[in-house]
């Protein structure tokens with residue numbers, strides 16, 4: 251009978267193969283556990299082992315044990331055989347690499363920091379339908395960052411008010427109107443009314459200003475309902491949908507991605523609730539890994555932080571964005587979205603930190619402008635144009651009054 255022992259899952263001489271999924275964890279072993287023993291338990295519990303040694307008939311077992319193959323301080327590397335995973339199932343993959351191990355006593359804390367995805371797994375996922383090409387395929391942003399705004403207050407506006415604010419922002423120069431993460435289908439602003447009237451306003455503005463605009467309507471709901479809302483967006487002539495990917499769950503995101511393929515709709519991924527996973531540096535799942543999962547599942551945009559310039563605690567935004575723009579076995583790159591506490595006065599610093607292949611979203615930073623939404627949108631567009639021309643915001647503001655007013659109100663400070 252074959253026995254599976256602790257040290258079956260630890261081999262510091264093992265060299266991962268090109269077909270392995272390689273995961274990097276940060277661990278705090280439990281008091282009575284050595285790093286080696288804790289690393290072995292992580293590899294065991296996340297693949298095919300458990301706390302007790304097992305005895306299984308050799309001819310009844312496919313060996314799927316992971317191997318803890320490197321220990322560097324508190325960082326361990328675990329290599330997983332690709333056969334452990336069901337092709338195309340993100341839930342099953344996460345039940346392995348981010349499942350029981352996050353709660354087991356062998357570690358006081360553990361964080362999944364990074365994954366290196368083999369082609370054998372990546373090929374099971376669709377990846378983005380458009381990715382960063384939305385800037386040119388669906389909008390007229392060219393080489394500049396795509397600009398977006400979300401009406402504020404985040405919920406409570408009537409449909410008429412929501413559409414009026416959206417129209418003012420589009421006319422002021424933003425490309426995308428975005429629903430807030432908790433605006434879906436409520437009595438004060440029903441989904442289909444908001445969808446139809448916002449897209450009608452979009453068409454009016456496109457006609458008048460000669461620039462393509464679009465609407466990131468939030469389809470977040472139970473999955474069946476979400477798919478019906480995706481169909482409605484297509485019926486009404488929308489080009490994008492927005493999904494709160496963490497609160498919806500990755501299985502639902504995969505279903506939405508499949509339906510969006512049918513309609514040629516791009517997916518804007520909001521990450522509300524991500525901080526439950528990535529805010530603590532010693533426990534959970536990093537935003538880098540959440541962004542990787544989102545890219546495999548096929549979103550076109552995802553919020554990845556503001557490089558410390560906004561109101562939300564931040565991850566390694568530049569590093570995450572580099573990965574999203576980089577190659578992953580031929581997957582389309584994903585457009586990183588910088589959002590949360592941004593305003594015209596920090597656009598130059600943001601572009602310096604994150605480059606121009608991004609989407610910049612400002613809610614309060616547009617609607618809180620002293621002269622209102624239209625002026626706020628103009629100021630954001632002016633700050634973006636100044637940054638691309640290499641002109642300081644202060645100099646550009648000398649003959650762009652909306653930007654001058656925004657700088658007078660907010661300066662270059664980052665809010666909390």
Ligand SMILES: O=C(O)[C@H](O)COP(=O)(O)O
Nearest residue numbers: 589590591592612613614
């Ligand atoms: O959903 C978002 O991206 C945030 O609510 C942005 O809002 P803010 O720009 O007002 O911080």
Ligand SMILES: [Mg+2]
Nearest residue numbers: 400404430431
């Ligand atoms: Mg929001």
